Amino acid sequence: MDDAVRLESLAKTYGSGDSVVTALRDIRVSFPKGNFTAVMGPSGSGKSTLLQCAAGLDRPSSGRVFIDGTDIAELSETQLTKFRRESTGFAFQAFNLLPSLTAEQNVALPVRLAGRKPDRRTVQQVLAQVGLEKKAGSRPGQLSGGQQQRVAIARALVTRPAVLFADEPTGALDLTTGRELLDVLRKLVDSPADDGLSTVVMVTHDPNVASFADRVLFLADGSLVGELISPTSEAVAARMAELAVPKC
Numbered sequence: 001m002d003d004a005v006r007l008e009s010l011a012k013t014y015g016s017g018d019s020v021v022t023a024l025r026d027i028r029v030s031f032p033k034g035n036f037t038a039v040m041g042p043s044g045s046g047k048s049t050l051l052q053c054a055a056g057l058d059r060p061s062s063g064r065v066f067i068d069g070t071d072i073a074e075l076s077e078t079q080l081t082k083f084r085r086e087s088t089g090f091a092f093q094a095f096n097l098l099p100s101l102t103a104e105q106n107v108a109l110p111v112r113l114a115g116r117k118p119d120r121r122t123v124q125q126v127l128a129q130v131g132l133e134k135k136a137g138s139r140p141g142q143l144s145g146g147q148q149q150r151v152a153i154a155r156a157l158v159t160r161p162a163v164l165f166a167d168e169p170t171g172a173l174d175l176t177t178g179r180e181l182l183d184v185l186r187k188l189v190d191s192p193a194d195d196g197l198s199t200v201v202m203v204t205h206d207p208n209v210a211s212f213a214d215r216v217l218f219l220a221d222g223s224l225v226g227e228l229i230s231p232t233s234e235a236v237a238a239r240m241a242e243l244a245v246p247k248c
């Protein structure tokens with residue numbers, strides 16, 4: 001199976017001298033196409049840093065990141081920005097929608113920012129993929145939190161990226177709406193549109209949320225320390241409890 005993203009010996013440090021923080025050390029992992037991966041680990045273990053580096057939002061200190069076969073270290077800042085815009089989607093805990101724009105206009109924004117005219121059909125298609133075809137004309141203030149996050153996901157999908165990165169996408173949602181959003185992500189992977197995305201990489205703190213993934217990766221102190229395939233929430237919670245035990 002092809003890899004949507006591959007991380008080779010990835011390391012990331014912040015600061016220098018006495019104040020240096022090692023956020024990631026020697027991460028080697030692939031995210032295959034057609035796969036939904038959750039990244040878990042205790043607070044400060046490096047989850048967000050991994051996601052930011054894997055998505056090309058941050059440059060690693062060493063190691064390589066391949067997205068859809070492209071070594072992003074070879075790209076200039078301008079090329080990387082363009083590449084990221086076209087090949088990756090990103091969804092955060094905060095939806096970051098523009099309140100004065102309709103759902104449809106919010107979704108079309110990345111295309112406009114890239115200097116192109118949005119294709120109305122594509123915008124409608126991605127809104128339908130997240131179950132919001134009837135809300136195209138609504139402004140964020142007229143939508144529930146779960147619906148707003150689904151607009152944010154549709155916006156991330158509009159450029160037909162190879163991979164969607166999501167950092168705590170259900171963090172601001174209640175249980176039911178969080179579940180609905182996870183069903184949407186699951187569907188993107190299980191029944192992708194013709195030229196659509198089928199790979200999701202998601203950071204979460206919640207074992208229930210992680211259990212929607214095909215695989216869970218566990219980070220501790222910047223290192224990859226294990227994985228679970230076809231995870232149940234109980235198995236994820238048990239593994240997290242082990243990681244929380246302080247080392248002697």
Ligand SMILES: Nc1ncnc2c1ncn2[C@@H]1O[C@H](COP(=O)(O)OP(=O)(O)OP(=O)(O)O)[C@@H](O)[C@H]1O
Pocket residue numbers: 014015021022023041042043044045046047048049050
């Ligand atoms: N911009 C930064 N400058 C300095 N240190 C940073 C920076 N960003 C992250 N760190 C440090 O890197 C380490 C990993 O942080 P990261 O945010 O990736 O962890 P996380 O697992 O996502 O944490 P959380 O679950 O609390 O969000 C932590 O020790 C953090 O303090």
